[in-house]
Amino acid sequence: MKSNRRVFLKGSMAASAVGLAVGAGLLTPRAVLAATWPEKAYNTKGFDESLSDLFGSAGAPTESKDVTVKAPDIAENGAVVPVTIESAVAGTDNIAILVKGNPTPLVANFKFVGAQPFASTRIRMGKTDNVIGVAHAGGKLYMAEKQVKVTIGGCGG
Amino acid sequence: MSTIKMRISTAGDVLDVKSLIQQAMESGRVKDKATGKLIPADFIQTMTVSVNDKTAVEANLSVAVSKNPYINFKVPGKKGDKVTIAYTTNLGKSDTATETA
Numbered sequence: 662m663k664s665n666r667r668v669f670l671k672g673s674m675a676a677s678a679v680g681l682a683v684g685a686g687l688l689t690p691r692a693v694l695a696a697t698w699p700e701k702a703y704n705t706k707g708f709d710e711s712l713s714d715l716f717g718s719a720g721a722p723t724e725s726k727d728v729t730v731k732a733p734d735i736a737e738n739g740a741v742v743p744v745t746i747e748s749a750v751a752g753t754d755n756i757a758i759l760v761k762g763n764p765t766p767l768v769a770n771f772k773f774v775g776a777q778p779f780a781s782t783r784i785r786m787g788k789t790d791n792v793i794g795v796a797h798a799g800g801k802l803y804m805a806e807k808q809v810k811v812t813i814g815g816c817g818g
Numbered sequence: 819m820s821t822i823k824m825r826i827s828t829a830g831d832v833l834d835v836k837s838l839i840q841q842a843m844e845s846g847r848v849k850d851k852a853t854g855k856l857i858p859a860d861f862i863q864t865m866t867v868s869v870n871d872k873t874a875v876e877a878n879l880s881v882a883v884s885k886n887p888y889i890n891f892k893v894p895g896k897k898g899d900k901v902t903i904a905y906t907t908n909l910g911k912s913d914t915a916t917e918t919a
Contacts (some may be wrong), residue, residue: 667855697864698863698878698908703878703880708866715882720880740884740885741884741885742884745890760882763882764847765880765881765882767880767882768852768876768880768882768883769877769879769880769882769883770878771875771876771877771878771891772876772877773874773875774873774874774875774877775874775893775894776867776874776875776889776891776892776893776894777832777892777893777894778890779891780875780877780889780890780891781887781888781889781892782883782884782889782890783883783884783886783887783888784882784883784911785845785881785882785883785884786882798873
């Protein structure tokens with residue numbers, strides 16, 4: 662049962678990637694107003710690839726106590742998992758949220774221009790996994806993770 | 819009627835901005851039960867929070883953010899400052915809302 666579901670998710674991934682490409686094409690002229698969406702980083706299936714697409718050659722993240730990931734121990738519904746990421750690393754200018762086991766690991770990223778390196782939101786998780794917070798400061802990456810047990814996955818239907 | 823709801827509380831020189839956006843955040847992976855076809859992806863890609871027209875946070879979201887996204891930021895500012903939230907979806911739809919702290 663569970664393995665069937667994963668296969669379905671993988672199959673539908675390819676289809677959605679095409680849709681995304683079309684959407685991004687339509688978006689280009691509007692990119693003047695808002696920041697651009699790093700499409701490659703969000704569409705890749707690899708954790709390391711997402712990070713290198715997003716942050717360039719910042720290298721692998723080192724674990725740090727200065728990055729805090731707040732999330733529940735058990736999430737009954739994987740479609741709504743509250744997550745708070747905060748960084749105490751000096752000079753943090755970007756924070757990313759990732760879930761390795763999701764079809765695409767990168768969930769969201771926040772670039773801070775004068776705001777506090779803090780972001781709280783609600784995310785979807787396919788299965789029990791670690792929520793990873795990555796902070797970018799001074800050209801280096803720092804990370805922290807927290808395991809969340811998911812009873813019902815929230816990625817497909 | 820804007821799709822963006824905002825609540826701002828002041829704490830010293832920091833504004834705590836809590837926002838709730840009405841958006842389906844369709845992942846493109848869910849099947850429509852009636853037709854058996856995949857519901858096309860429709861989600862917020864970029865979002866900016868600015869204080870007095872100066873950008874404070876630039877966020878990129880994806881399909882892994884829950885439906886009707888709730889997002890909480892802490893931006894610099896004081897009472898009386900204008901906070902603006904703007905977003906754009908993958909289908910090119912956008913909305914903005916401004917509120918005074």
